[in-house]
Amino acid sequence: xxxxxxxxxxxxxxxxxxxxxxxxxxxxxxxxxxxxxxxxxxxxxxxxxxxxxxxxxxxxxxxxxxxxxxxxxxxxxxxxxxxxxxxxxxxxxxxxxxxxxxxxxxxxxxxxxxxxxxxxxxxxxxxxx
Ligand SMILES: [Zn+2]
Numbered sequence: 001x002x003x004x005x006x007x008x009x010x011x012x013x014x015x016x017x018x019x020x021x022x023x024x025x026x027x028x029x030x031x032x033x034x035x036x037x038x039x040x041x042x043x044x045x046x047x048x049x050x051x052x053x054x055x056x057x058x059x060x061x062x063x064x065x066x067x068x069x070x071x072x073x074x075x076x077x078x079x080x081x082x083x084x085x086x087x088x089x090x091x092x093x094x095x096x097x098x099x100x101x102x103x104x105x106x107x108x109x110x111x112x113x114x115x116x117x118x119x120x121x122x123x124x125x126x127x128x129x
Pocket of ligand 1: 069072104
């Protein structure tokens with residue numbers, strides 16, 4: 001349990017994303033784990049008080065794509081490639097279904113936790129060096 005709320009943290013780190021996720025309504029429940037579509041095709045990965053912003057990148061080629069969350073193979077038109085700044089020097093690339101609602105249902109909480117670990121753990125490690 002942390003002293004300041006996740007919402008405050010998100011507002012501080014990603015003010016635009018926080019506004020999109022929570023709006024301006026006071027008392028809106030703060031999501032604790034999940035992927036949330038935000039503006040411009042971006043996604044926010046939220047886990048506990050941590051958040052990563054996934055930025056869509058232009059797709060090249062027509063090869064099938066393997067979703068990093070639900071591990072289903074999709075055609076390129078059904079999946080997107082996202083760039084995540086894990087640390088100042090590390091960028092991760094993730095392939096995710098564009099229909100994130102179904103994707104997250106397939107992946108389940110465990111799948112989301114694994115993804116969050118992969119993306120958000122790195123930022124913690126990165127701060128050490
Ligand atoms: Zn998926």
